[in-house]
Amino acid sequence: MYLRQLFSLLIVGVIIYFIVRLATRKKREAKYLNRLEVERLENERKLLEYQDRQRERRELEEERQALAQKGNYFNFIFQQCRLMTNDTEKQTPYYVAEQEISRDEKIIVFSSLVPLSEWYDKKELLEEYLELKIIKIEQEKKNMTDTSLSRTIKLTVTSGELPNMIEWHDDYLNKNANILNIGVGYRGIIGMNLEIYPHTFIAGTSGSGKTNLLKCLIHQSLIKNYDVVLIDFKRGVSFTEFENQVKIYYEYETARNALKELVAETIKRLDAFREHRVDTLRKYNAIPNITKFKRIIIFIDELAELMTVNDKKMASDFYDSIETLTRISRAVGINLIMATQRVDSTIISGQIKSNVILTQIWCIVITSLRSNPFSFSGL
Ligand SMILES: Nc1ncnc2c1ncn2[C@@H]1O[C@H](COP(=O)(O)OP(=O)(O)O)[C@@H](O)[C@H]1O
Numbered sequence: 001m002y003l004r005q006l007f008s009l010l011i012v013g014v015i016i017y018f019i020v021r022l023a024t025r026k027k028r029e030a031k032y033l034n035r036l037e038v039e040r041l042e043n044e045r046k047l048l049e050y051q052d053r054q055r056e057r058r059e060l061e062e063e064r065q066a067l068a069q070k071g072n073y074f075n076f077i078f079q080q081c082r083l084m085t086n087d088t089e090k091q092t093p094y095y096v097a098e099q100e101i102s103r104d105e106k107i108i109v110f111s112s113l114v115p116l117s118e119w120y121d122k123k124e125l126l127e128e129y130l131e132l133k134i135i136k137i138e139q140e141k142k143n144m145t146d147t148s149l150s151r152t153i154k155l156t157v158t159s160g161e162l163p164n165m166i167e168w169h170d171d172y173l174n175k176n177a178n179i180l181n182i183g184v185g186y187r188g189i190i191g192m193n194l195e196i197y198p199h200t201f202i203a204g205t206s207g208s209g210k211t212n213l214l215k216c217l218i219h220q221s222l223i224k225n226y227d228v229v230l231i232d233f234k235r236g237v238s239f240t241e242f243e244n245q246v247k248i249y250y251e252y253e254t255a256r257n258a259l260k261e262l263v264a265e266t267i268k269r270l271d272a273f274r275e276h277r278v279d280t281l282r283k284y285n286a287i288p289n290i291t292k293f294k295r296i297i298i299f300i301d302e303l304a305e306l307m308t309v310n311d312k313k314m315a316s317d318f319y320d321s322i323e324t325l326t327r328i329s330r331a332v333g334i335n336l337i338m339a340t341q342r343v344d345s346t347i348i349s350g351q352i353k354s355n356v357i358l359t360q361i362w363c364i365v366i367t368s369l370r371s372n373p374f375s376f377s378g379l
Pocket residue numbers: 164165166204205206207208209210211212213372373374375376
């Protein structure tokens with residue numbers, strides 16, 4: 001009897017044991033699975049970290065190699081151009097970094113013991129070797145605490161080629177009433193401001209495009225409603241499209257008179273300025289109820305023809321008028337734009353050169369390499 005009770009108690013105990021075990025087993029299993037998952041994630045994270053480190057190391061190595069390659073490349077170029085220190089060490093500048101600043105332009109930075117003037121001297125050679133156009137060479141200001149001899153040089157370069165021909169289109173017209181546009185350079189459209197640079201030489205060899213540029217400027221002047229006077233001893237044959245709107249002079253005698261009249265006009269304007277106590281065309285034209293003075297531009301093609309005429313009196317008259325105009329017509333809105341093959345003393349005598357060129361005349365030099373004036377074929 002006692003034994004039977006004990007036995008059934010044992011059975012119940014065993015059953016309870018199994019029930020409890022079954023219940024906790026599920027829990028243990030869940031815990032175990034959970035641990036496995038955590039471990040798996042941890043391993044995955046470690047693997048990713050490892051891969052990241054590897055990639056970083058590879059990239060760093062690639063960068064180092066690229067830098068070394070770039071360094072070698074520039075080193076080679078500097079040696080070719082002999083851009084190096086003067087001493088026995090012959091140290092070339094070394095490449096530091098570069099940065100894109102637009103689609104076509106970047107800044108390349110060098111550490112250099114070579115003086116800045118040397119960089120300027122070798123600019124063209126460098127352009128040739130690098131096959132890039134150097135827009136700017138800058139030397140970074142030195143930090144007061146920096147005692148090293150080397151300086152940071154920054155080259156702004158462009159690989160973009162200027163187009164061979166930029167046909168003039170009236171969209172190129174400058175909105176400023178006093179600016180005529182002459183062409184396109186690496187920094188965009190280039191204009192000439194008649195208020196700042198009243199008189200201009202356009203210099204270039206035969207066939208370089210002087211007449212073409214004059215035509216382009218005449219066309220713009222007419223749109224801007226300037227009065228245009230043209231002196232061309234090739235009897236105006238290159239300018240036939242303007243003959244109805246422009247006073248063209250192609251005889252010495254009429255040209256001489258025209259220039260004399262323009263000197264008289266200048267004097268008349270200066271007197272009017274004095275009377276109204278103003279000193280610029282802009283201020284004069286702003287006076288209410290006054291007859292405004294129009295800007296007058298005198299274009300002279302082949303200035304040498306005019307200055308070297310055999311008739312001595314004629315030549316000296318031309319010279320006097322041009323000299324007077326360049327000297328005094330600046331403020332009154334009368335401008336000279338003169339094309340010439342040479343800007344030298346047989347064409348422009350000492351006085352115009354010394355008194356006027358430096359202060360009053362600026363010079364556009366047309367060469368096939370450095371400029372790209374608009375092409376004008378008449379619209
Ligand atoms: N900006 C230009 N782009 C393309 N062709 C040009 C340009 N300027 C001039 N030309 C061409 O070059 C030739 C010579 O130009 P021209 O103006 O007569 O030169 P110049 O007066 O200096 O002797 C012309 O046939 C002209 O069509």
